[in-house]
Amino acid sequence: MKKGFWKSDWFVGIVMLLIFAIIQxxxxxxxxxxxxAYDVGMKLANRVPNDRIAIIAIDEQSIANxxxxxxxxxxxxxxxxxxxxxxxxxxxxxxxxxxxxxxKGTVYINQLLDLYRKSKANGAEAGSPEYEQFGKLLEDASxxxxxxxxxxxxxxxxxxVLLPMVFDRGEPQGNPDAPTPDYVLKNQINVAGADSGxxxxxxxxxxxxxxxxxxxxxxxxxxxxxPDQADGIVRQEALALRYYDQTYPSLALAVAAKSLNLxxxxxxxxxxxxxxxxLQVATGPNALMASYFYPDRDGKPAFSADSFYDVxxxxxxxxxxxxxxxxxxxxxxxxxSTFVTPVSATTTPAVYLAHAVSDILQGHYVKLPNWAxxxxxxxxxLVAAYLIGLLPRLKAAQGxxxxxxxxxxxxxxxxxxxxxxxxxxxxxxxxxxxxxxHLLLTTKRFLMTERGKEAxxxxxxxxxxxxxxxxxxxxxxxxxxxxxxxxPMDDSMMELLYNxxxxxxRKRQFNKAEMVYRHMADFNPxxxxxxxxxxxxxxxxxxxxxxxxxxxxxxxxxxLEGGAIEKPMLGRYQVEKExxxxxxxxxxxxxxxxxxxxxxxxxxxxSQEFEAEELQDARERFFREAAAAGKLDHPNIVKIYDVGEExxxxxxxxxxxxxKDLAPYTKAGHLLPIPEVMKIVYDVAEALNxxxxxxxxxxxxxxxxxxxxxxxKKTKVTDFxxxxxxxxxxxxxxxxxxxxxYMSPEQLSGKKIDGxxxxxxxxxxxxxxxxxxxxFQGESMAELMFRIANEPYxxxxxxxxxxxxxxxxxxxxxxxxxxxxxxxxxxxxxxxLRKCAVSLKG
Numbered sequence: 001m002k003k004g005f006w007k008s009d010w011f012v013g014i015v016m017l018l019i020f021a022i023i024q025x026x027x028x029x030x031x032x033x034x035x036x037a038y039d040v041g042m043k044l045a046n047r048v049p050n051d052r053i054a055i056i057a058i059d060e061q062s063i064a065n066x067x068x069x070x071x072x073x074x075x076x077x078x079x080x081x082x083x084x085x086x087x088x089x090x091x092x093x094x095x096x097x098x099x100x101x102x103x104k105g106t107v108y109i110n111q112l113l114d115l116y117r118k119s120k121a122n123g124a125e126a127g128s129p130e131y132e133q134f135g136k137l138l139e140d141a142s143x144x145x146x147x148x149x150x151x152x153x154x155x156x157x158x159x160x161v162l163l164p165m166v167f168d169r170g171e172p173q174g175n176p177d178a179p180t181p182d183y184v185l186k187n188q189i190n191v192a193g194a195d196s197g198x199x200x201x202x203x204x205x206x207x208x209x210x211x212x213x214x215x216x217x218x219x220x221x222x223x224x225x226x227p228d229q230a231d232g233i234v235r236q237e238a239l240a241l242r243y244y245d246q247t248y249p250s251l252a253l254a255v256a257a258k259s260l261n262l263x264x265x266x267x268x269x270x271x272x273x274x275x276x277x278x279l280q281v282a283t284g285p286n287a288l289m290a291s292y293f294y295p296d297r298d299g300k301p302a303f304s305a306d307s308f309y310d311v312x313x314x315x316x317x318x319x320x321x322x323x324x325x326x327x328x329x330x331x332x333x334x335x336x337s338t339f340v341t342p343v344s345a346t347t348t349p350a351v352y353l354a355h356a357v358s359d360i361l362q363g364h365y366v367k368l369p370n371w372a373x374x375x376x377x378x379x380x381x382l383v384a385a386y387l388i389g390l391l392p393r394l395k396a397a398q399g400x401x402x403x404x405x406x407x408x409x410x411x412x413x414x415x416x417x418x419x420x421x422x423x424x425x426x427x428x429x430x431x432x433x434x435x436x437x438h439l440l441l442t443t444k445r446f447l448m449t450e451r452g453k454e455a456x457x458x459x460x461x462x463x464x465x466x467x468x469x470x471x472x473x474x475x476x477x478x479x480x481x482x483x484x485x486x487x488p489m490d491d492s493m494m495e496l497l498y499n500x501x502x503x504x505x506r507k508r509q510f511n512k513a514e515m516v517y518r519h520m521a522d523f524n525p526x527x528x529x530x531x532x533x534x535x536x537x538x539x540x541x542x543x544x545x546x547x548x549x550x551x552x553x554x555x556x557x558x559x560l561e562g563g564a565i566e567k568p569m570l571g572r573y574q575v576e577k578e579x580x581x582x583x584x585x586x587x588x589x590x591x592x593x594x595x596x597x598x599x600x601x602x603x604x605x606x607s608q609e610f611e612a613e614e615l616q617d618a619r620e621r622f623f624r625e626a627a628a629a630g631k632l633d634h635p636n637i638v639k640i641y642d643v644g645e646e647x648x649x650x651x652x653x654x655x656x657x658x659x660k661d662l663a664p665y666t667k668a669g670h671l672l673p674i675p676e677v678m679k680i681v682y683d684v685a686e687a688l689n690x691x692x693x694x695x696x697x698x699x700x701x702x703x704x705x706x707x708x709x710x711x712x713k714k715t716k717v718t719d720f721x722x723x724x725x726x727x728x729x730x731x732x733x734x735x736x737x738x739x740x741x742y743m744s745p746e747q748l749s750g751k752k753i754d755g756x757x758x759x760x761x762x763x764x765x766x767x768x769x770x771x772x773x774x775x776f777q778g779e780s781m782a783e784l785m786f787r788i789a790n791e792p793y794x795x796x797x798x799x800x801x802x803x804x805x806x807x808x809x810x811x812x813x814x815x816x817x818x819x820x821x822x823x824x825x826x827x828x829x830x831x832x833l834r835k836c837a838v839s840l841k842g
Contacts, residue, residue, distance in 0.1 A: 036495075063335070090258055514538050636686060641654060668771075
């Protein structure tokens with residue numbers, strides 16, 4: 001090979017193609033540019049939304065006037081009665097009614113009590129006027145206090161209400177946990193001729209409205225979004241989802257079908273087309289419709305929204321909605337989810353639904369021709385041939401003119417076909433290769449001339465832009481900002497910097513986000529919501545966000561701000577919402593963005609809990625104990641996925657359970673059946689046997705640390721290893737980990753303990769769950785500790801005569817004060833329970 005080849009345009013061209021391939025497959029940058037062109041073309045498209053669609057928003061004004069969210073169901077019922085009187089075509093509510101509402105009805109209870117006392121004092125008997133009045137008042141109270149019944153009645157009387165379902169995506173591995181209710185089954189659509197590659201996304205579970213609502217609804221549909229994996233922007237609508245062998249429509253598809261007076265059985269998916277009677281909607285893989293989002297015009301939103309309160313109060317007459325498709329949903333910050341779409345960073349479910357319904361009814365969705373992929377490959381090949389074979393032979397001015405002309409044609413065709421025909425032709429890869437290649441080749445040729453210098457500056461700017469995007473994609477945000485600052489500012493750079501600032505917010509680095517916003521403000525201070533973002537970031541940068549402070553606080557360890565800022569991250573987990581507070585910190589619902597797994601994140605602000613001299617030892621013990629607990633693999637022990645520390649906030653990411661703890665079932669009147677209690681304790685004993693075999697002692701066995709799903713009868717032991725963290729350490733608050741009422745005598749006396757201490761605690765729990773009270777009680781901590789260590793407990797049969805003798809014997813042995821006389825292993829404890837259960841069956 002000639003030495004000159006290494007300096008030739010051919011060699012530079014080959015290097016250019018290799019770099020282009022690395023950028024494409026290594027960073028996903030070109031996909032981001034293609035998406036950007038797609039979004040620009042969509043904003044330029046001029047389509048008019050369906051004028052029959054109306055939105056009623058649960059906005060800040062409604063919350064301020066009606067009351068804090070969630071509202072009582074009678075508010076929804078009264079509103080629905082008023083709205084349905086105007087005879088709208090359909091009413092689709094995006095609010096999830098999945099949990100029953102129960103109210104105490106204090107006023108009615110007091111009236112009933114007064115009436116009862118009067119009748120008793122007067123010596124009234126059954127059949128007297130007082131008792132008849134008593135019965136009438138009782139019936140009236142029952143009807144007026146059952147707000148779920150009122151809402152169900154309103155839905156049934158309206159006859160045109162659609163309600164949402166939510167599905168969890170995933171590939172089923174077996175059979176459903178429970179049969180699908182009939183009121184859900186009736187909402188299936190037909191699938192005919194679709195191959196496995198085009199079938200809708202599979203799901204493993206769903207959350208449907210309560211049966212009394214679902215049976216009265218006109219139809220149910222899935223309210224799920226499918227964000228782009230590259231940038232999280234929602235560009236497609238899943239028109240259908242699969243649940244095992246059943247296929248259900250999206251809420252948008254159900255609304256469109258019902259607006260055409262079609263039964264859902266008349267909707268058929270063929271793999272490439274969704275057929276609604278005579279209406280056809282072209283789809284891509286997985287029944288995805290490439291949605292068109294109507295941009296705002298003249299400062300007005302594509303779909304205007306009326307305030308729920310204005311309609312309810314009569315300020316807006318309901319006659320406005322006659323024969324309309326009315327969509328109801330939350331828009332107030334903090335009470336609903338929002339999605340990023342090509343036209344807005346905060347699209348609410350009701351507005352998103354309005355876009356999708358209008359797309360289906362008017363055919364305003366984006367088409368992707370079957371030959372579009374081949375066209376993209378052909379154009380890349382032609383551009384590569386031009387760069388390597390023709391451009392080096394042209395003069396600089398000729399090459400610049402041809403490159404500029406071809407680049408303009410490619411970009412115009414990509415954006416123009418979207419704007420004019422709503423057809424996506426992916427040509428940005430070829431356009432980017434053309435521009436990148438031209439800059440590379442001309443930089444080499446004219447490096448020592450003025451033209452070469454100008455090209456070098458342009459190439460450097462583009463290189464810094466691409467390097468910045470590459471660093472941003474890898475999470476190296478500081479390096480990305482450093483590169484972006486070297487690029488001349490224009491509108492496209494403002495968009496890139498805006499996204500970079502949002503990434504800083506997600507990492508809770510508000511001071512750095514403020515720096516980016518200030519850099520943008522020097523160019524255009526009126527860009528989007530830049531002024532509000534800059535002010536908000538400055539405020540947040542001056543606030544302690546994670547833990548912080550010298551005193552312990554259970555208020556919250558992460559500032560979520562109701563969606564006003566980007567969702568926080570703990571390690572690789574995105575924090576969704578707060579689940580509850582415990583003795584040592586806050587528990588959050590988190591999501592692993594890479595695999596979509598929901599986790600429970602238990603946090604502990606170690607710097608707040610321990611004195612400085614104890615902090616390092618506590619930190620090491622935290623990770624050591626969490627790692628040991630993470631090795632436990634038992635069906636009755638909560639799985640630990642990850643452990644870490646960020647901003648002095650230690651956290652454990654563990655399996656997210658949908659059940660609740662056993663604390664509510666320890667009081668008289670709320671006890672579970674004895675066989676069920678025995679099965680729960682049996683499962684816990686088996687789990688402890690596994691942990692003790694690995695020399696792991698729980699130290700805090702109590703009902704609050706046992707999760708139980710009443711539907712599936714699954715038992716899970718939580719908080720393994722957490723009680724060990726403060727062992728022999730001094731906390732700032734002087735708190736004691738572990739609950740004294742459940743501690744063994746040796747644990748209270750500070751002796752070295754083993755697994756038999758957990759079995760004593762389990763015996764206390766078994767006693768409490770069978771009789772409704774603790775075996776040892778005291779007016780003070782000292783009195784309680786003395787009784788546990790020295791005094792006998794009351795015979796459980798005196799409190800619950802129905803206890804079998806064999807179970808009393810199990811309790812007696814578990815509560816022996818001498819550890820040598822107790823059950824020695826969890827397996828021994830479990831075996832005793834099994835023998836007792838078998839004898840009872842016999």
